[in-house]
Amino acid sequence: MTYQAPVRDYVFLLRDVLQLDRHANLPAFADASMDTVEAILEEAGKFTSEVLAPLNPVGDKEGCTWSPDFTVRTPTGFKEAYAQLVEAGWPALGADPAFGGQGLPHVVNVAFSEMSSSANMAFSMYPGLTHGAYSAIHVGGSPEQKALYLPKLASGHWAGTMNLTEPHCGTDLGLLRTKAVPQADGTYKITGQKIWISGGEQDLTPNIVHLVLARIEGAPAGVRGISLFIVPKFIPDANGEPGERNSVKCLGLEEKMGIHGNATCVISHEEATGWLVGEENQGLKLMFVMMNEARLGVGLQGIAQAEAAYQAAAEFAKERLQGRSLTGPKNPDGPADPIIVHPDVRRMLLDSRALIEGGRAFMAWTALHGDLAHASEDEAVRQKGRDYMALMTPVVKAFLTDRGFKVCSDAMQVHGGSGFTEHFPASQYLRDVRIALIYEGTNGVQALDLVGRKLAADGGRAVMSFFAELDAFVAENEGDPGLKPFVEGLARAKGELQEATMWLMQNGLANPDNAGAASTDYLQLFGLTALAYMWAMMAKAAQAKIAEGDKDPLYERKLTVGRYYVERILPETGGHLAKLKTGADLMMKLPAEAF
Incomplete structure (x- = not known):
């Protein structure tokens, strides 16, 4: 089975649904004409399918190898593929031109990232985390730190990591013990152990830039006393090249269920030299720049693995002969029919396709709002972009990974x-x-974030804006007979989501456990509704292309798969609404010792 990148699907999304060319007047989109984007997508498809995909089973079977000198060797072929990645300029796609980046909108980078992750998830994590480190320094670093590190991180010449988790604390970062001691020269000595550090040691790059959360001596307890530090594997010399080895060691690798090709490290900082990023005690705010980017990237991983798995399953279903069709033989000259004739096999394949294509649109739509939050000249558009990025991040992360796993x-x-x-x-x-479903905050934590923080932020402005957008789409298109099932399905789901939101507002404040008990069902309801909106927009775009006389079979297929989503998957919203309204009483009734 050979992975085929969804180039045509992305062209449809970016050109016909999201209409990227509408933003061509903005400087950030000036180099992102659809002709250019289509050429990038074609090359991305070739690189990921021809270079990265063949290494996916190699990485899975070989894994990474730790040596007693605290170094790690990546699987056969990874080093050469990484050199090709950097040589071709892929890591720099969405980076700031001031630091050697190509400055393309993030929504274009999302397309490449999905293809890369589908082809080889473990490999793609190395450049993915590097871009997160780049983003945190870009936002909070000093001019000197930016000049030294950003060009190397943007290009992928150096790698970056995120050092948060410790043996005794993960999500609750207020418990961290890694300490930072100020030195006379303005640096800090960082001491502590971090675990589950993806890409914490590898042989792909000459240097690794660790971004480390630590507590400066005397800082307040809890999350208010956390600072962020740059701790490079090799301390840069006067020319900005790797110099003296820092006292950062990989003590070993985790043995994991999957992503074997990515080095998941235990990292020891033993009075390592570090440089403060931003202000003291403001580290968590800066790290959230990296964490939020990572959460969107993890949602993307859910869709990416789903796409690769679906392709393998569809190919198998067309080739595997087993049994006969219920309506008579479809392969009369053979001993049996291919299993794709069976309705239940088609149910699984169509469930998958409807979730993948809807999820991909949701990912791209969210990324575009993130671009507009920075690039638009209209403050209302920028505010809406910021609101949507905050509101949708936990939904993208949790819903797309839950469904990707399914x-x-x-x-x-x-x-x-x-x-x-x-x-x-x-x-x-x-x-x-x-x-x-676990890292960058478990999906249960994402659901709590959604109902506990994101809904109420700024008086509920973001969710009310989303409701208003859905209402406007329904009002604009309810008279279109071709869109009737999509509009009606969206209107019904939006009504249920709004009812769930009101229930949370009324019952969550009175008893916070009600919000906690409802949170996962609420997030699922939100995700299902968001995908209903994506499918309605895709159906409208497909219908318009058909009306123009475009014979591409993609458009009719979109309408069919979209109808399947509305009729076979979207009705789940009613079940989630019913469950969340039962509250927390039964869930919390049994004493802990009864479990």
């Missing part, structure tokens, strides 16, 4: 017993994607 599980089911063996790729996709 798609990978269904892909294994389509493969039957073959999928449970290592002769077929279904097992790797399922194992690799599972971490996406």
Whole structure:
């Protein structure tokens, strides 16, 4: 099975649905004409399918190798592929031109990132985390730090990591113990142990820039006393090249269920030299720049693995002969029919496709709002972009990974017993994607973030803006007979989401456990509604292309898959609404010792 990048699907999304060319008047979009973007997508598809995809099973089987000198060797072929990645300029796609980047909108980078992650999730994490480190320094670093580190991080010549988790604390970062002691020369000595550091040591780049959360001696307890530090593996010399080895060591690698090709490290800082980023005790705010970017990237991983798994399952279903169609033989000259004739196999494949294509649109739509938050000349558009990025980030992360895991599980089911063996790729996709529901804040934490912080922010401005946008789309298109099922489905789901929101506002404040108990169902309801909106927009764009006389079969297929989403998946919203309204009483009734 050979991974085929969804180039045509992205062209449809960016050109016909999101209409990227509408923003051509903005400086940030000046170099992102659809002709240019289409050429980039074509090359991205070739690179990811021809260079990265063949290394995916290699990385899974070999994994990374730790040596007693505290170094790590990545799987065969990774180093050469990474050199090709940097040489071709892929890491610099969305980076600031002031630091050697190409300055393209992030929504274009999302397309490449999805293809890269589908082709080889473990490999793509190395440049993905580097871009997160780049973003945090870009926002909070001093001019000197930016000049030294950003060109090397933007190009991918150096790598970056995020050092948060410690053996005793993960999500609750207020408990961290890593300490920073100020030195006379303005540096700090960083001491502590960090775990689960993706890409914490590797042989791909000559230097690694660790961004480390630590507490300066005497700082307040809890999250108010956390600072952020740059701790490079090699301290840059006067020419900005790797110099003296810092006292940062990889003590070992985690043995993991999946993503074997990515080095997940235990990192020890032993009075390592670090430089403060931004102000003292403001580290968490800066790290959230990196964490929020990572959360969107993890949502993207859910879609990416789902796409690869779906492709493998669809190919298998068309080739595997087993049984006969219920309506008579479809392969009369053969001993049996291919399993794709069976309705239940088609159910799994169509569930998958509807979630992937809707999720991809949701990801791109959110990324475009993030671009407009920075690039638009209209303050109202910028504010809406900021609001949507904050509101949608937990939904993108949790909903797309939950559903991505389901798609990978269904892909294994389509493969039957073959999928449970290592002769077929279904097992790797399922194992690799599972971490996406956990890291960068578990999906339960994302749901709590959504109902506990994001809904109420600025008096509920973001969610009210989203409701108003859905209402406007329904009002504008309810008279279109071709869009009737999409508009009606969207209106119904929006009504249920609004009812759930009001229930939370009325019952969550009175008893916070009600909000906690409802949070996961609320997030699922939100995600289903968001995808209903994406499918309605895609259906409108597809219908318009058909009306123009465009014969591309993609448009009719979009309408069919979109109808399937509305009729077979979207009705789940009613179940989530009913469950969340039961509140927390039964959930909290049993004493802890009864579990």
